[in-house]
Amino acid sequence: MKSRRLPAWWLAGVLAAALSMPAAPAPVFEDSIAQRVQACTGCHGPQGRAAPDGYYPRIAGKPPIYLYNQLLNFRDGRRRYGLMAGLLIPLNDAYLHEIASHFASLEVAYPPPQATKEGPAVIEQGRLLVTQGDPTRRIPACVQCHGDTMMGVAPSIPGLLGLPRDYLNAQLGAWKTGIRRAQAPDCMRQVANALTPQDIGAVSAWLAAQPASGKPAAALARPLPIDCGGVTHAAGGPAR
Amino acid sequence: MSWRRIAALLLAALFVGAGVVVALNLRDETQGADSPSADAITTRTPVDLIARGEYLTRAGDCIGCHTVQGGVPYAGGRGIETPFGTVYAPNLTPDPETGLGRWTANDFWRALHNGRSRDGRLLYPVFPYPNYTRVVRADSDAMYAYLRSLPPVAQPNPPHGLGFPFNLQASLAVWRALYFKPGAYRPDSARPRDWNRGAYLVEGLGHCNACHSSRNALGAPAGPLDLAGGLIPVQNWYAPSLTAADESSVVDWDVRDVVALLKTGVSPRGTVMGPMSEVVLNSTQYLSDGDLAAMTTFLKALPVTGSARTAPPPAPAARSESQARGAALYDKHCVGCHGPQGEGIAGAYPALAGSRAVTMASSANLVHVVLQGGFPPTTAGNPRPFGMPPFATVLADVDVADLLTFIRGTWGNRGAPVTALEVSRYRSDVRP
Numbered sequence: 001m002k003s004r005r006l007p008a009w010w011l012a013g014v015l016a017a018a019l020s021m022p023a024a025p026a027p028v029f030e031d032s033i034a035q036r037v038q039a040c041t042g043c044h045g046p047q048g049r050a051a052p053d054g055y056y057p058r059i060a061g062k063p064p065i066y067l068y069n070q071l072l073n074f075r076d077g078r079r080r081y082g083l084m085a086g087l088l089i090p091l092n093d094a095y096l097h098e099i100a101s102h103f104a105s106l107e108v109a110y111p112p113p114q115a116t117k118e119g120p121a122v123i124e125q126g127r128l129l130v131t132q133g134d135p136t137r138r139i140p141a142c143v144q145c146h147g148d149t150m151m152g153v154a155p156s157i158p159g160l161l162g163l164p165r166d167y168l169n170a171q172l173g174a175w176k177t178g179i180r181r182a183q184a185p186d187c188m189r190q191v192a193n194a195l196t197p198q199d200i201g202a203v204s205a206w207l208a209a210q211p212a213s214g215k216p217a218a219a220l221a222r223p224l225p226i227d228c229g230g231v232t233h234a235a236g237g238p239a240r
Numbered sequence: 241m242s243w244r245r246i247a248a249l250l251l252a253a254l255f256v257g258a259g260v261v262v263a264l265n266l267r268d269e270t271q272g273a274d275s276p277s278a279d280a281i282t283t284r285t286p287v288d289l290i291a292r293g294e295y296l297t298r299a300g301d302c303i304g305c306h307t308v309q310g311g312v313p314y315a316g317g318r319g320i321e322t323p324f325g326t327v328y329a330p331n332l333t334p335d336p337e338t339g340l341g342r343w344t345a346n347d348f349w350r351a352l353h354n355g356r357s358r359d360g361r362l363l364y365p366v367f368p369y370p371n372y373t374r375v376v377r378a379d380s381d382a383m384y385a386y387l388r389s390l391p392p393v394a395q396p397n398p399p400h401g402l403g404f405p406f407n408l409q410a411s412l413a414v415w416r417a418l419y420f421k422p423g424a425y426r427p428d429s430a431r432p433r434d435w436n437r438g439a440y441l442v443e444g445l446g447h448c449n450a451c452h453s454s455r456n457a458l459g460a461p462a463g464p465l466d467l468a469g470g471l472i473p474v475q476n477w478y479a480p481s482l483t484a485a486d487e488s489s490v491v492d493w494d495v496r497d498v499v500a501l502l503k504t505g506v507s508p509r510g511t512v513m514g515p516m517s518e519v520v521l522n523s524t525q526y527l528s529d530g531d532l533a534a535m536t537t538f539l540k541a542l543p544v545t546g547s548a549r550t551a552p553p554p555a556p557a558a559r560s561e562s563q564a565r566g567a568a569l570y571d572k573h574c575v576g577c578h579g580p581q582g583e584g585i586a587g588a589y590p591a592l593a594g595s596r597a598v599t600m601a602s603s604a605n606l607v608h609v610v611l612q613g614g615f616p617p618t619t620a621g622n623p624r625p626f627g628m629p630p631f632a633t634v635l636a637d638v639d640v641a642d643l644l645t646f647i648r649g650t651w652g653n654r655g656a657p658v659t660a661l662e663v664s665r666y667r668s669d670v671r672p
Contacts, residue, residue: 029585035626038577039613042629076310082670083612083630085309090505090517090617095624 033102039087040099049108052164052208063216064104065156069183069230071096078181079174110162110212118205126206129199130160139194140225142203145187150207152216156231162212168204176200183229190226261417265362268422269354278376280427281440283531293386296379299531300372300445301523305329315339315393320366321474324459325402327366335392348384349377354422362412364400365420370461371447374425374440419460431541438538441531442467446523451479451515467542471604476669477514478602483545487600490536491544498536499529504621510597511590513614513628514605521617562657566646569639573631574647582651588626592647599648599655606647607658607666610640632670637663 029035034047040059044050048059059067073079075088075096088096116123128134130150133141143150145157152159160168174180175192182188195203224231286292297303306329308317316331316339331339340348347358355369356362363369405411425444427436442448443465453462454470462468469481469488480488490498493509501507502524505517512520524532570578577589584591592598598606613630616622635643637660644663648655 029588031588033624035588036624037627039615039627039629042613042631043633077308078310083632086612086670087615087627087630089309090521090615091625092618092623095618098624 033098037099037102040103043083047106047108048103049106050164051111052114052162054164055166055170057163057167058110059103060106060108061215062104062158063152063154063156064101066152066158066230067100067104068097069156071100073180073182078183080179107215113162113209113211114165116165116205116209118202122202123206123209125199126202126204129195129203130206137194139191139199142207144222144225145220145228145231147217148221149214149217150210151212151214153220154216154218157216157220157228159212159216160207161210163208165204165208168207169200172200172204173197185227185229187224187226187228187230261413264417265413267354269350278378280433281425281436282376282378283437289382289385290389291386293382293384293389295526295528296375296383296445297386298523298526299441300383300447301519302332302383304518304522305366306332312393312395314387314390315395316397317395319398319401322366322459323473324406325400327364327400327402328398329367330397331393331395332387333390333393333395334388335394338394338396339392340387341392343384345381345384348387349380352380352383355416355420362409362416364402364412365415365459368447368450370420371444371450373420373422374444376425379445415458415460419458432537434534434537435541437531438534438536441527441535442538446535448482452482453479468545469602471602472515475515476604476666477608478600478604479515480597480600480602480605481545482539483542485544485546486596488596489542489544490539491542493540495533495536495540498539499532500621502527502532502535503529504619505616505625506587506622508586510595511616513609513616517614517617520619525617525619525621562642562645563649565639566642566644567650569635569643570646573634574643577628582647582653593651593653595653599653601656603644603648603656603658603662604666606644607640607663608669610635610644611663611667611670632667637661637667 034041041048043056044059045056050056050058052058070079071088072093074081074084075091077085091099118126129139130142133139133144142160145153146160147153147157150160171180172192172195175186175188176195178189180188192200284292286295303313305318305320306316307313308315311317312333314332316329318329319326320329333339334341336342343358350356351358351363351367352369352372352375354373355365355367400407425436425440428439431439449461449463449465449467451472452469453466454468455461455473459473461470467482469479469484471478482488482490485491497507497509501510501512502520504525505512505520527535578584578592579589582592590597609628611630611632613628615627616625618625631640640663641658641660645657647653648658
């Protein structure tokens with residue numbers, strides 16, 4: 001038969017061609033916590049670095065106990081977002097603590113803030129409320145708790161910069177209407193109740209327009225002006 | 241016949257009918273001595289009564305309904321949504337005003353066995369007493385002892401949100417006359433003790449058929465032995481058939497894999513998601529290997545039924561365009577974890593090729609998983625589960641339909657295509 005006369009190099013050539021054909025790429029897999037929490041980064045961006053042009057907040061580099069408290073709040077119904085609750089209900093405290101610590105440990109550069117569309121008067125109103133508060137209405141300045149650089153205070157007070165304006169508006173509004181809650185006493189509820197819708201719009205607009213950089217402060221510079229359950233009463237670690 | 245006579249006859253019939261309903265509702269209200277055969281199916285380990293009660297309460301997944309999200313365990317308040325309205329699971333802690341504080345062991349037994357409350361009210365069968373009626377008295381007493389040992393929590397029970405006529409005890413009495421009969425587990429002496437123990441757990445405390453069987457228009461499940469699968473009302477997850485070879489029959493599974501699935505939430509043959517994730521989280525992970533093996537023995541001995549599939553796979557031409565769009569979406573969103581051949585990664589990401597969960601007739605669970613994502617439960621055996629991201633905010637209905645049509649028709653899978661209409665229907669279950 002003719003095929004018998006094919007030289008040996010023919011077979012070698014065919015084999016080599018078969019072996020060198022680009023195989024379909026195998027998924028990149030490493031058994032890591034980052035790999036296990038891809039359910040989070042689908043919305044919050046790679047490494048939890050969500051940019052301020054969307055709705056989902058950045059979670060990378062936020063204080064660990066703040067993130068842990070929020071995971072507990074979503075799982076236990078103090079914050080309401082169906083997709084978050086659905087993901088978290090099957091998970092126990094220890095794993096939520098590990099997830100929170102993972103995202104808290106990530107140091108990822110912040111993108112520049114979005115340009116604001118508000119006029120200078122609104123921006124100035126926002127700046128004053130954030131930096132000085134309004135003593136006549138018993139509204140503390142944001143910086144009193146969230147740090148002079150507004151990047152938060154470890155381990156449980158979140159930063160306010162690098163977040164989308166829509167997200168900030170929604171959170172302050174949700175606190176005002178009681179949809180978002182925190183461990184009692186719920187200090188942010190008191191603050192949000194004292195703010196008018198105009199105040200909230202101004203504060204969110206100013207905060208969203210500030211460049212963000214750096215890490216949360218290591219400790220509070222001075223005592224909190226009001227009692228906050230999420231800071232003083234929350235468990236420092238998993239209980240369940 | 242005069243009108244007067246007809247009216248009298250109708251009235252008499254009504255009285256007789258009501259009498260029959262009342263009589264049927266009061267069947268078997270003895271104070272529950274154990275059936276002589278109880279020893280054949282119960283186990284006295286652990287020895288301590290309260291510890292045994294805790295174990296059995298776990299086996300019944302009582303905590304799953306009797307705890308509101310983030311609330312004190314067993315203090316009640318969770319609203320169970322049904323097609324007839326919302327029924328609130330009551331407080332089971334021993335608080336005298338709002339819980340079981342004034343209940344006796346006999347009251348508790350009557351609730352489990354006869355579906356009646358301490359004050360004599362008929363209980364809604366959302367509380368699965370059609371299953372719990374098979375629980376033996378000794379187990380009921382142990383559960384009672386455990387619940388009595390909990391710290392009392394004063395938490396009033398919200399009134400049920402049921403409209404007419406479902407809010408009436410008379411309607412419930414008729415339902416019970418039709419569909420409920422107090423019973424007991426009757427051991428099958430031809431079967432080994434292991435099988436009987438498994439059957440007792442699956443049909444009784446486990447109340448597996450509450451989800452894994454279909455219900456009629458009045459919400460009655462097909463029967464405690466029916467495990468042929470069903471769409472869970474309101475949640476609209478499909479609890480697959482435990483008998484169908486192309487759904488979740490475990491007849492060809494290694495016993496160890498079934499035990500692993502119920503103990504840890506993951507196994508080489510499959511992973512739990514959705515409502516079953518909560519069952520493993522709250523209940524089956526706490527069961528002993530012996531009891532899980534017994535349940536497996538029973539499940540493996542179920543008669544294997546054929547395909548539940550109704551729609552034949554359509555002609556390839558009709559789905560080619562949808563398949564092509566689905567393939568592109570798969571490459572963009574799914575390939576990183578589930579692999580270019582749908583092979584997944586053992587121990588982390590489920591394989592989609594050759595998976596019954598992918599190809600079974602109902603697309604409900606696939607749509608829910610793609611839209612909502614999810615984690616298997618954290619368990620001692622799988623403390624750090626891998627998760628799937630939700631795509632509800634990323635993919636439109638037609639995208640999900642094309643993607644699933646591709647997955648169900650590739651790598652040798654032969655599942656029916658998914659339509660955007662199906663996706664739209666299940667999307668309404670995803671609540672922001």
